[in-house]
Amino acid sequence: MSVLALQLAGPLQAWGASARFARxxxxxxxxxxxxxxxxxxxxxxxxxxxxxxxxxxxxxxxIDQPGTRIRDFQTAHHPDTGQAMPISDRYYLADAxxxxxxxxxxxxxxxxxxxxxxxxxxxxxxxxxxPPSRPLNLGVHSTGALEDVLAAEPWHAAEWHQRRHRQETxxxxxxxxxxRGGDTADSLTADTLRDQPLSFDPRHRRYALRTVQNRTVTxxxxxxxxxxxxxxxxxxxxxSLLEDV
Numbered sequence: 001m002s003v004l005a006l007q008l009a010g011p012l013q014a015w016g017a018s019a020r021f022a023r024x025x026x027x028x029x030x031x032x033x034x035x036x037x038x039x040x041x042x043x044x045x046x047x048x049x050x051x052x053x054x055x056x057x058x059x060x061x062x063i064d065q066p067g068t069r070i071r072d073f074q075t076a077h078h079p080d081t082g083q084a085m086p087i088s089d090r091y092y093l094a095d096a097x098x099x100x101x102x103x104x105x106x107x108x109x110x111x112x113x114x115x116x117x118x119x120x121x122x123x124x125x126x127x128x129x130x131p132p133s134r135p136l137n138l139g140v141h142s143t144g145a146l147e148d149v150l151a152a153e154p155w156h157a158a159e160w161h162q163r164r165h166r167q168e169t170x171x172x173x174x175x176x177x178x179x180r181g182g183d184t185a186d187s188l189t190a191d192t193l194r195d196q197p198l199s200f201d202p203r204h205r206r207y208a209l210r211t212v213q214n215r216t217v218t219x220x221x222x223x224x225x226x227x228x229x230x231x232x233x234x235x236x237x238x239x240s241l242l243e244d245v
Contacts, residue, residue, distance in 0.1 A: 002109040005138035008098040014126035022088040031195035032059040044120030058103040060177035065157040067096025103146040151217040162223040169224040179211040
């Protein structure tokens, strides 16, 4: 098995798992369906293509910089009739950075690595209006499991965000990983999310539930600074220069 690591950073990202109709929400971290869609687009697959091989990949994501949730209020008119379309609310994550990892067979991971280096369609972070601001591909790891890769990657948060935590030499980052078949989810902090893509066909998109574990990993802060010693109060006597009365 091999692991492909991705860096997901951009001014805006949107990862909806239950967004429908006029309210388009976003999760706090990239969804498996969103990242699988990105990889399928890089391979040049059509929306009606068979996703069996891609959905078999095991998925995990690390939140390096959570970003800020913002709301975009949109209005539109029908291009032919001129009638007003339903008002929609779209939610985004601003200034967020994530490290995603996918674990699968060596051959498939090598194909995806090559597709990301020369994508058929331009990649985007959840929505077409959200282009990445950094290179996506962090490389292929042929040794170690998905959890090992997410723990070993350096902290990819923006420099200003790392400096904001300069008092901390290490930081704890949340990690969401897909469970294996034999994991005892009851003994773990687990959750379920409907983002396992079965079909991207616009006529009948289908998603299944998958189980996600919540953990944390500790990484080094490259911009940590030792706490400066608190300066003592300088001696000061406002009456020292007065003559004796």
